[in-house]
Amino acid sequence: MRGKTAVVLGGSVAGLCAAGVLARHFDEVIVLERDRLPPDAQHRRGVPQSKHPHFLLNSGRRAIGEIFPGFEEALIAAGGMLLMPSMDAAYCENDGWAPRKAGSMTMVYSSRVLIERVLRDKVRELPAIEIREGVTVTGLRSTGGGTARGRVEGVEYRAGDDSGHLSADLVVDALGRGSSVADWLSAAGWPAPPEKTLDAKVTYTSRWYDLPPADRRPQAWWWKHLVVTPTQDTGDHPEEHEFLSNFFPIEGDRAIVCMGAWGIRMPREVDTFEAAVDRVRARSFGQATRACTPTSGVHLTRSTGNKWRRFDLLDQPPLGLVCVGDSICAFNPFYAQGMSSAARSALILAEMLHGHDVLDLAFFREFLARQKKSLDVPWMLAMARDQAYDFATGSEVVAPWRRKLAARLSWPVFNAINATSREDAYVERTFAQVFNLDMSLREMTTDVRFWFGIARYKVRQRLGRTVVPGGFDDQRDPPGTDFTGQTRAGSSPSAETDLVND
Incomplete structure (x- = not known):
């Protein structure tokens, strides 16, 4: 003792x-x-x-499991769902719906x-x-x-x-x-x-829903989790296209519908929330929400600044x-x-x-x-994104040239990592480790094999030699085709018509 x-x-x-x-x-x-x-x-x-x-990241799951043996099993027994996001979630990325395939990451979903x-x-x-x-x-x-x-x-x-x-x-x-x-x-x-501080003026808003009975859910609902990332279009568009939107599954056949954004006033009343849901850039998000029964009011949070x-x-x-x-x-x-x-x-x-x-x-x-x-590991990840905004405040605000550089590079790099992860298991595993706090951003950025994989994929993409298609129309339902292990060369997003209803 x-x-x-x-x-x-x-x-x-x-x-x-x-x-x-x-x-x-x-x-x-x-x-x-x-x-x-x-x-x-x-x-x-x-x-x-x-x-x-x-989200309880993998490093957190392991840590809690060491402190409380049997925690994960107890959480699942109580209704938590052990899912593989790359197979059980539909992601709307910059160019549309991402392909569905097995990955290295699992997660327990619950409230x-x-x-x-x-x-x-x-x-x-x-x-x-x-x-x-x-x-x-x-x-x-x-x-x-x-x-x-x-x-x-x-x-x-x-x-x-x-x-x-x-x-x-x-x-x-x-x-x-x-x-x-x-x-x-x-x-x-x-x-x-x-104190180190950085407030990127993030606001997010959520509402709880009951899912329809299993036998009454649309055929297109192969997914459990629906994610729509902010648009990268710099032209005119509804501000809801700037939202990071989650249809997040939890225990008891329920979901939390959450929308958030950097520097945008978010809806806090039921009518404005429902209207915003329908204007999220992927139509499936609003359709899925409308198919469910709301069980709560709208909950809004603004206390989101980073502080160390x-x-x-x-x-x-x-x-x-x-x-x-x-x-x-x-x-x-x-x-x-x-x-x-x-x-x-x-x-x-x-x-x-x-x-x-x-x-x-x-x-x-x-x-x-x-x-x-x-703490350096998650802090560096948070800074990499939040320092890109001109309206951010705090001790960790960076010089204008660094903000512009971060804003210019963050999305293209993220897009390249996501696309490469479809075909390069090393890149996929490495990025999953960073996301789960098992590897620092610094380690990833100095990993030669990681960047070689991305460069090789970009060359293959330019030559039309990539294997797994992507960029499926975000105005249609996310395709449920499983691309795990696909090796047929020449596949491309043009195959979308045949895949959407698989």
Whole structure:
């Protein structure tokens, strides 16, 4: 054991993962959660983002599985769906619908509320963990703030009309974007951690639907997930063509219809939402939504800026404190990195506790260094896209020439990677690793074999020697033909008429 008591602030994904780790190293782990936690998969006030789609990336799945063995199986047993996106999702890309074929990536689809419910079930199997609900954390208790011996020694809280404090050998901040921990530390004598910020003015809006009964769904619905990427057309078009749109499947024969965009005002009322759905550039998106039965109002979120509190840059980091999840680094939710990054930080904490006997300055400096290296991976991905917008604000805004370069190159490079992935398994696997945070963007950009594969595909494309067709008409249903293993040379999008109804 590394200590008697650990206190976790917040009972969401980040806090639950941290609690699962701490239960193996402390006599008692107390999770303080402001909300009353529902017994089932239901929304709660403290997690408004649960009303939008959530991806659990492969690296996050593995991390949670290491912390809570059997998590993935329990999630699937509860209704989550293990799917292969390249086979089970229809993607409308720049030139139309992408071809359907097997790939290296799988994903478990479910709602955020189901993920949290399964995690809570796993946490409650560990006798060392106590979840205290209806408790608001109001401050920290510490000594020697800002000095080499400065340490967080506990927390202050309020529960209804009562208030009190808890002593702790380790405190974990999992309070999310709105965490006040940095402010409490500053009041106690620590300097404020430097912050990296970038807000690309992303807004997204979602509504929940019941799918039609299986025997009443259109024949064209071979897909489970429908994705329409923003147009790259620079001419006149409805602003809905700029949306990144998802028809996202979840448990219980339901879907979350979500639309979002950079720098565009999004619909927040039912009538404007329904009108926008019909104007998304692929007609199948509106048709699919109209075939379903709405079960919620419209949920809109604007709190999407990237923010990284750099505790690793402090000369004297606070001992006795670890920050995980959005409380340390919050990402643009469009990139689906938050839950996985939080689980990865918890796994680093597990490795640190396993390898160290004392929670001293060396322990916290090494944890912060390793966490920083882990967070660099998703942060670089978020910056690569969000820095391309002229209206972005924050410390990480780049020079105009870099914005123009990013804006000019990002889509052509993305298109080339997607097209090459149809025929080059190495390029497909590499990009899937980057998407899932198993490889950094830097590693990909310096991979000679990766870029050779793209260059070779572009030459074959110019010579008319590509194999797998693409660019199917986005005004028609996405073709369900399985192109896995196709080797017949000379195939081209002209074959579309024969393929659409396969």
